[in-house]
Amino acid sequence: MRVANKTLYDSITVNLGRVTSSMWKANEVVSSGKNINHISDDPVGLVTVLDLRSSLAGVEQLERNIETGTSWLKASEIAFTQMNEILSDTKQLCVQMSSATVGASERRAAAELVEGNLVQLLSLGNEEVGGRYIFSGSRTDTLPFSLDESTNPPTLIYDGDHDPFSVRIGRNTTVEVGRDGEAAFGAPGNSIFDLLIDLKASLESNDVNGIQQAMGELDTAMGSIRSLISNTGTKILRLETKTAILEELQLNYTDRKSQIEDADIAEAIMKLKSSELTYQAALNSSSKVMALSLVDYL
Structure with a gap:
């Protein structure tokens, strides 16, 4: 079954967007040193971190x-x-x-x-x-x-x-x-x-x-x-x-807050490098597919 060019291009765009988003998130974790930078990253973890921050503020006041x-x-x-x-x-x-x-x-x-x-x-x-x-x-x-x-x-x-x-x-x-x-x-x-x-x-x-x-x-x-x-x-x-x-x-x-919030920098860098390689591979693959024309099928 022949796949329409528009469908093909839309699929490539979606895949590249997903890979780009993954690479951007990995870069943000490395840059900030934090696993949680947005509510969507870990809603449950964020609530726990906020509770721990409040508890720490209370302890500091008592001190x-x-x-x-x-x-x-x-x-x-x-x-x-x-x-x-x-x-x-x-x-x-x-x-x-x-x-x-x-x-x-x-x-x-x-x-x-x-x-x-x-x-x-x-x-x-x-x-x-x-x-x-x-x-x-x-x-x-x-x-x-x-x-x-x-x-x-x-x-x-x-x-x-x-x-x-x-x-x-x-x-x-x-x-x-x-x-x-x-x-x-x-x-x-x-x-x-x-x-x-x-x-x-x-x-x-x-x-x-x-x-x-x-x-x-x-x-x-x-x-x-x-x-x-x-x-x-x-x-x-x-x-x-x-x-x-x-x-x-x-x-x-x-310690509890750090376990939830702080990133393992070595692991985060590895994930970023992996995301960059995936992104490059996706770009190379997409460029080849999108370069095909009718002549290639004659």
Whole structure:
């Protein structure tokens, strides 16, 4: 049966188009390094890749949260440690000043040292990380502690709130990395700052009983600060553990995404070369067939 020239040419055109499309796709895979460049390449695989990208973005956000939280907790740990040292030095001063051999003038001089310690404690109570106060509860843009110098003795003021700043480290998990300043250091009138304010007054008034009472209160305060240090260290370890888990999860997601999305370049180049050879063969064959005329059949 004789095949019409139009039918023959149409068939050649279709075949060349198919071979050209195959070669173009192979070239695109080599150029991009990706198996999926269009929705039609692998609709199911593309959905999986998009889900994995979303999961990776979520993991990266959690890692940023943990990084922020860790920096807050480490700053807190340092502040608590320095506070404990200041309180310890203050107690040693109390031991010396409670001696019967010490006079009023020496106690007044010691009051100035306590004043300096109080200033340092307030500075640590107003510790910042990245311009945000870590002991203001959730009011991280507000200076937590200040002294009203208009009263005698000065009055402590707390301007934070009672909702500690937290970071999310999991789908439904948060960790408090900031502190409610009142809960950490005591409410105004009964805080570690007030303890030093009262001690200073006792030293200035040569009140030995007040100095001796402060010694016991300083022990209690140091015990509270040590508990805060321990609690903070526990939270840091928790975040470090979570970081390790997220890093493992990130590697898993990245590997799965790569298996679906990324091309094996060596294999892709071989497919491209094969497509080019097929294309050349199709062109040669088509040119010979389309060059035939009636004379060739006489």
